[in-house]
Amino acid sequence: MDLLDNTVKTYAWGSVTAIPELLGTEPTGEPQAELWMGAHPGAPSRVDRGAGPVSLAEVIAADPAAELGGATAERFGPRLPFLLKLLAAQSPLSLQVHPDRTQAEAGYADEERRGVPADAPHRTYKDANHKPELICALTPFEGLCGFRPAAATADLLDGLGVDQLKPYADLLRARPESGALREVFTAVLTADPAAVADTAAHAAEAADRLATTRPDHPHAAACAAYASLARHYPGDPGVVAAMLLNHVRLAPGEALFLGAGVPHAYLHGLGVEIMANSDNVLRCGLTPKHVDVPELLRIVRFEAGDPGVLRPAPEQGGEERYATPIDEFRLSRYVLTGGPGDPLPTGAAQILLCTGGRVTLRAEDGGELVLDPGRSAYVPAGERIVPAGPGTLFRATTAG
Structure with missing residues (x-):
């Protein structure tokens, strides 16, 4: 066994203190967003087997069957198929979705064929793999995950009393659920930027007012989150799109699984995250980065339902597994x-x-x-x- 020397990623949304406090180290003053553990080429962990530090990716590549196990190497190839992280969010991450394996393979092949540079800001597919992920809370953790049932979202939008939101509420009630979610989501992301910025501002003001004056309202916590999004990303279409999603609070030990096509955003908290080795992210909003709306609409699964909070199930030998x-x-x-x-x-x-x-x-x-x-x-x-x-x-x- 090898002690891992891991890399900290300093993304702007990260917490300055959460990871240092867990590690018992002094904060650097920079946001420490993620601590990566694994053999991802972007920041592989390092091990020392007596000849000095070496990349874990190189160790595995030298003898995949011995390091990974024969069955794992045969099934997933000569690399560790997952990346483990500590994730510490102080402010919201982008609203995003991940493709399934078939979509990733097709999208990556298309961009390679068209010669889109790997580092181009408008590049969508970084690799040909899918990116399912699981986040397990270490502290109280807040996020958005999957579409809320259309009727419940219509009630929320009507309750905010914002004229610009009424057409969306009407659509959510008038159409079959999947089609209604698609139509409203598309309308928000393709609206005139000035118009959607105005809608986002008024919606956020109303959400903040509801959260402040009616703390017992069933959507008070969600509305507080939407108002916070608007403070971080004023005028962003993602503020309105986020109102279609379930607001989730995880207690320590609880987790969320994010499968392909499920829109989500992490808002605040410290957790253990694990994912398949991929960098494929399609952003829906709450970001200055490229949003590929046509491809996004092809990937998103317009299915409403409960986000499915996971709790660990007892297994043999003291193991508690997140299924x-x-x-x-x-x-x-x-x-x-x-x-x-x-x-x-x-x-x-x-x-x-x-x-x-x-x-x-x-x-x-x-x-x-x-x-x-x-x-x-x-x-x-x-x-x-x-x-x-x-x-x-x-x-x-x-x-x-």
């Missing part, structure tokens, strides 16, 4: 109360992350690593590891 319908990753949690726990499964490579207390990892050969909060380790396939607490350990590996 997801994909194979590239499996995230689980171990709450270790004292002495040694059961050995961890050994069939595939895994990354182990401590988020509380202090966790000791003991290998079969007598080796030992101690993980304090925010510290992580890479364990190749076949290595038998026994964790001991007290502490909380997240385990990331492939499904199966």
